Amino acid sequence: xxxxxxxxxxxxxxxxxxxxxxxxxxxxxxxxxxxxxxxxxxxxxxxxxxxxxxxxxxxxxxxxxxxxxxxxxxxxxxxxxxxxxxxxxxxxxxxxxxxxxxxxxxxxxxxxxxxxxxxxxxxxxxxxxxxxxxxxxxxxxxxxxxxxxxxxxxxxxxxxxxxxxxxxxxxxxxxxxxxxxxxxxxxxxxxxxxxxxxxxxxxxxxxxxxxxxxxxxxxxxxxxxxxxxxxxxxxxxxxxxxxxxxxxxxxxxxxxxxxxxxxxxxxxxxxxxxxxxxxxxxxxxxxxxxxxxxxxxxxxxxxxxxxxxxxxxxxxxxxxxxxxxxxxxxxxxxxxxxx
Amino acid sequence: xxxxxxxxxxxxxxxxxxxxxxxxxxxxxxxxxxxxxxxxxxxxxxxxxxxxxxxxxxxxxxxxxxxxxxxxxxxxxxxxxxxxxxxxxxxxxxxxxxxxxxxxxxxxxxxxxxxxxxxxxxxxxxxxxxxxxxxxxxxxxxxxxxxxxxxxxxxxxxxxxxxxxxxxxxxxxxxxxxxxxxxxxxxxxxxxxxxxxxxxxxxxxxxxxxxxxxxxxxxxxxxxxxxxxxxxxxxxxxxxxxxxxxxxxxxxxxxxxxxxxxxxxxxxxx
Numbered sequence: 001x002x003x004x005x006x007x008x009x010x011x012x013x014x015x016x017x018x019x020x021x022x023x024x025x026x027x028x029x030x031x032x033x034x035x036x037x038x039x040x041x042x043x044x045x046x047x048x049x050x051x052x053x054x055x056x057x058x059x060x061x062x063x064x065x066x067x068x069x070x071x072x073x074x075x076x077x078x079x080x081x082x083x084x085x086x087x088x089x090x091x092x093x094x095x096x097x098x099x100x101x102x103x104x105x106x107x108x109x110x111x112x113x114x115x116x117x118x119x120x121x122x123x124x125x126x127x128x129x130x131x132x133x134x135x136x137x138x139x140x141x142x143x144x145x146x147x148x149x150x151x152x153x154x155x156x157x158x159x160x161x162x163x164x165x166x167x168x169x170x171x172x173x174x175x176x177x178x179x180x181x182x183x184x185x186x187x188x189x190x191x192x193x194x195x196x197x198x199x200x201x202x203x204x205x206x207x208x209x210x211x212x213x214x215x216x217x218x219x220x221x222x223x224x225x226x227x228x229x230x231x232x233x234x235x236x237x238x239x240x241x242x243x244x245x246x247x248x249x250x251x252x253x254x255x256x257x258x259x260x261x262x263x264x265x266x267x268x269x270x271x272x273x274x275x276x277x278x279x280x281x282x283x284x285x286x287x288x289x290x291x292x293x294x295x296x297x298x299x300x301x302x303x304x305x306x307x308x309x310x311x312x313x314x315x316x317x318x319x320x321x322x323x324x325x326x327x328x329x330x331x332x333x334x335x336x337x338x339x
Numbered sequence: 340x341x342x343x344x345x346x347x348x349x350x351x352x353x354x355x356x357x358x359x360x361x362x363x364x365x366x367x368x369x370x371x372x373x374x375x376x377x378x379x380x381x382x383x384x385x386x387x388x389x390x391x392x393x394x395x396x397x398x399x400x401x402x403x404x405x406x407x408x409x410x411x412x413x414x415x416x417x418x419x420x421x422x423x424x425x426x427x428x429x430x431x432x433x434x435x436x437x438x439x440x441x442x443x444x445x446x447x448x449x450x451x452x453x454x455x456x457x458x459x460x461x462x463x464x465x466x467x468x469x470x471x472x473x474x475x476x477x478x479x480x481x482x483x484x485x486x487x488x489x490x491x492x493x494x495x496x497x498x499x500x501x502x503x504x505x506x507x508x509x510x511x512x513x514x515x516x517x518x519x520x521x522x523x524x525x526x527x528x529x530x531x532x533x534x535x536x537x538x539x540x541x542x543x544x545x546x547x548x549x550x551x552x553x554x555x556x557x558x559x560x561x562x563x564x565x566x567x568x569x570x571x572x573x574x575x576x577x578x579x580x581x582x583x584x585x586x587x588x589x590x591x592x593x594x595x596x597x598x599x600x601x602x603x604x605x606x607x608x609x
Contacts, residue, residue, distance in 0.1 A: 084354045084355055085352045098444050116451065
C-alpha cells in the first residue's frame with residue numbers, strides 16, 4: 001500500500017473556491033449562495049452566529065454534504081465530481097469530536113492511519129508522533145470516555161493531520177475550551193500555516209478571527225455579508241464601541257439623538273437596560289459628546305468603552321444600525337470576492 | 340510540528356479507490372469493529388443466551404407433538420433454530436450501524452479518502468463473529484441434548500460456514516434498513532417485522548405439509564426454508580443438493596442488490 005503523502009498541486013493559488021453554494025433543508029435555506037475564495041497558505045475565518053450556515057458550508061466543502069446548487073473547488077478539484085481526490089487533500093475537524101468513544105486515543109489514530117494506507121508499524125509510529133505533539137502521550141491508552149473536552153479536540157485535530165493534508169478545515173475549534181487550551185489551539189493552528197498548510201476555520205468569536213485569520217468572511221442567514229481582513233471589518237464597525245447608561249429613561253430618545261449627531265453614526269438603543277451603544281471611530285469625539293449631554297441636562301449612570309463584539313459587527317454589516325456609507329468597505333470587499 | 344504539516348512531495352491523485360484498497364479499507368474497518376466488541380463484551384449476552392434458550396424451549400415444547408419425542412425432533416429443529424437464530428442475529432448489524440452512524444466518527448470516515456463501501460462492509464464482516472458464536476452454541480446445545488448429526492463433523496462445519504455466509508449476505512438487507520431508518524429503535528422495529536414472518540413461515544419448526552395450502556406455497560418459496568433444508572441435508576445426510584445451490588445463489592443476489600443500494604443511501608444521507 002502506498003503512503004498517502006499529498007502535496008499542494010503546484011501552481012494553484014486558491015485552496016478553496018466556492019461559487020454560489022446553496023443547501024436547503026426543507027423550507028430552510030441553510031446556505032444561500034455562499035461565495036468564498038481562500039488563498040493557499042493562509043488562515044481564513046468564517047465568522048457567524050449559531051445557525052448562520054457555517055457548518056453546512058464546511059460540510060459541503062469537505063464532501064460530506066452535496067450542494068443543492070453552486071460549485072466548489074479544492075485546489076482546483078471539484079468537490080462533487082472529484083470528491084475522492086478532494087478527500088486526499090483535506091483534513092477535517094468537526095464541531096463534535098469525530099473520534100471513536102469506545103476506543104483509546106492511540107487505537108483511534110492507528111485505525112485512521114491504517115485507513116490512509118500506512119503499514120502497521122508506520123501507523124503506530126505516526127500515531128505516537130502525533131500524540132506526543134499534542135501532549136496526549138500519557139493518555140494514549142485510556143478510553144476516550146475519560147477525556148476532557150480539550151483533550152478530545154486535540155486528538156481530533158491530530159487525527160485530521162495524519163496524512164499531512166495541505167488544507168485543513170476546523171469547525172469551531174475552540175468553542176467550549178477554557179482560555180488556556182484555546183491559546184494552545186491557536187498556537188497549533190499558527191504552526192500549521194507556518195509549515196505551509198492552508199486553514200479554513202469557523203468561529204463565533206470576532207476576537208478569534210482577529211487573532212488568527214488573514215481574511216474573514218462574515219456569514220449570516222446563509223449568506224456572506226462581508227469579507228475582508230480583520231482591520232477592514234473592524235473599520236466598518238468602529239474600532240471600539242461606546243456604551244452609555246442613561247439615568248432617566250425619559251431622556252433616552254434625546255440622548256440617542258445627541259449621540260448620533262455628535263458621533264455621526266447610528267446607535268443601538270436598549271430601553272429595558274437604559275443603554276445606548278455606538279461605534280466609536282475617534283476617541284476625541286467622546287469629549288464633545290459628554291459636553292453635549294451635560295448641556296442637554298442628561299445624566300449618565302455609567303460610561304464604558306468596549307471592543308466591538310460580533311453582535312455589533314453584525315448589526316453594522318447586515319445594515320440594521322449603520323449608515324450605508326460606513327459599510328462601503330465591507331460591501332466592496334464582497335464585490336471583489338464575487339468577481 | 341515539523342513532521343505534522345511538512346508537506347512532502349506528492350503522488351498521483353486518483354479519483355477512485357482501487358478494489359485492493361477497498362478490501363484493505365474494509366478489513367481495517369472490521370478490525371475497528373472487533374476492537375469495539377472486545378471493549379463491550381456485554382453486547383454478546385443476547386447472542387449467547389438466545390441459542391441456549393430457544394433450543395431448549397422449542398425442542399421441549401414442540402418435540403413430542405411433532406416427532407413423537409424430543410430425540411427424533413432434534414435433526415429437524417436444530418437446523419431450523421440455527422438458521423432462525425443466526426438470521427435474527429444479523430438484525431443487530433443494521434441497528435448497530437444506525438447507532439454508529441449517528442456518532443461523529445462517521446463524519447471522519449466519510450471525509451477520508453477511503454472506499455465508500457468500507458465502513459459498511461467492515462462492520463458487517465466483523466459481525467460474522469456474532470454469527471459464529473450463535474452457530475457454535477446452537478450446535479453445542481443440540482449435542483448436549485443428544486443430537487448426533489449423521490453427516491459427521493466435517494459436514495456440520497460446512498453447514499456452519501454456509502449459515503454464517505448466508506446470514507452475512509442477509510445482513511446487507513438489515514444494513515439497508517439501518518442506513519434508511521431514522522433511529523435505532525425504528526430500524527429494530529422494521530427489521531423484526533420482516534424477520535418474524537420470514538423465519539416462522541418456513542419449515543423451521545413444523546413439516547410444511549401440515550399447513551394450509553396457501554401457507555404451504557409461501558413456506559415452500561421462502562428462501563429461509565431452502566436454507567434450512569440445505570442445512571438439514573448437510574448435517575443429517577452429508578449431502579449438498581439443489582437447496583444448497585439455490586441458497587448460495589440467493590445470497591449472492593441479495594448482496595448484489597443491497598450492497599450497492601445501501602452504499603448509495605449511506606452516501607446520500609448526512
